């Protein structure tokens with residue numbers, strides 16, 4: 379299964395990257411690093427740490443979707459109440475099977491719950507269905523010429539214009555923060571052959587409706603049933619992944635699949651068992667406060683106590699900037715919240731690079747045990763990195779950069795881990 383899945387997924391990495399390239403090019407010329415909304419907050423508890431500024435490694439010009447802070451303008455807000463318009467779309471040559479609302483319920487309430495849990499209640503995701511029936515397109519699906527990696531021109535532009543035409547009398551498009559187009563799964567190829575699902579985000583060149591550009595729109599087609607029997611529980615997760623792009627997050631899987639991040643972020647693997655987002659992404663999305671982040675930017679020793687990422691409150695993320703565009707992050711991952719597949723608890727260490735684009739490996743997880751084969755037996759989870767976290771007594775070392783991150787001990791009461799960062 380896993381091999382098959384990776385093979386299926388490979389063209390998608392290319393497809394998404396190609397599609398996003400078109401979407402984001404439209405914003406690149408107007409993207410300037412803006413002022414950080416909350417860049418002057420207090421620093422985390424610790425010894426002698428520096429202000430957070432050096433840890434807010436910036437979005438890099440020319441990168442379509444960057445890990446940098448802050449996220450470029452044009453994407454949907456990721457905190458507060460978010461109204462999501464859901465349109466269930468079918469075609470004369472692919473009429474919807476079952477009711478449109480049953481298609482909607484393949485994704486809700488699970489998607490809204492997933493965001494509530496991951497964001498510690500900061501993202502209140504409100505899905506709405508002003509048109510509870512299938513929205514029939516005037517032309518056959520095949521006539522739009524949508525293939526994997528299709529850019530917003532011309533097939534998607536035609537489809538979006540037809541959607542607007544069909545829905546406009548009943549929908550005020552300006553009332554929503556993002557749009558989910560839930561296409562009938564029998565339109566186009568099976569996801570086992572070709573995954574068409576795609577998001578056009580941060581795109582100010584999108585078609586307009588009710589005076590607003592449909593700039594943050596996710597299209598979901600046939601989903602990948604991995605055959606493991608968990609499809610009913612986890613099949614919805616393509617939508618939180620696609621919506622992650624709407625909030626400005628890049629793809630973490632590459633042409634080689636989920637090998638750089640494994641199952642530690644839904645932007646890496648949205649298939650298989652449920653998983654959460656990296657702490658870096660939670661900070662980027664405004665779900666962690668600045669006082670939950672420690673910044674080790676100067677030479678010396680820094681000690682932090684990190685609480686599990688899945689729990690609300692407390693210090694969550696330690697960051698070691700290496701340059702204006704890269705650094706190491708450390709966080710505690712446990713099997714709770716959205717992280718149902720964690721098989722080794724501990725301190726996850728990963729490198730973030732804001733000048734590496736979506737789909738090209740902007741994040742790389744450090745494996746504490748490189749050729750173990752991993753600890754998970756879950757299907758479709760990149761097994762090798764599943765035991766990546768560092769445990770008490772273990773140390774991550776980057777000699778070139780003069781960085782050591784040591785796990786000192788675990789507090790069995792709180793599940794927190796004490797770590798020491800040494801930079802020479």
Ligand SMILES: [Zn+2]
Nearest residue numbers: 394619623629
């Ligand atoms: Zn994606």
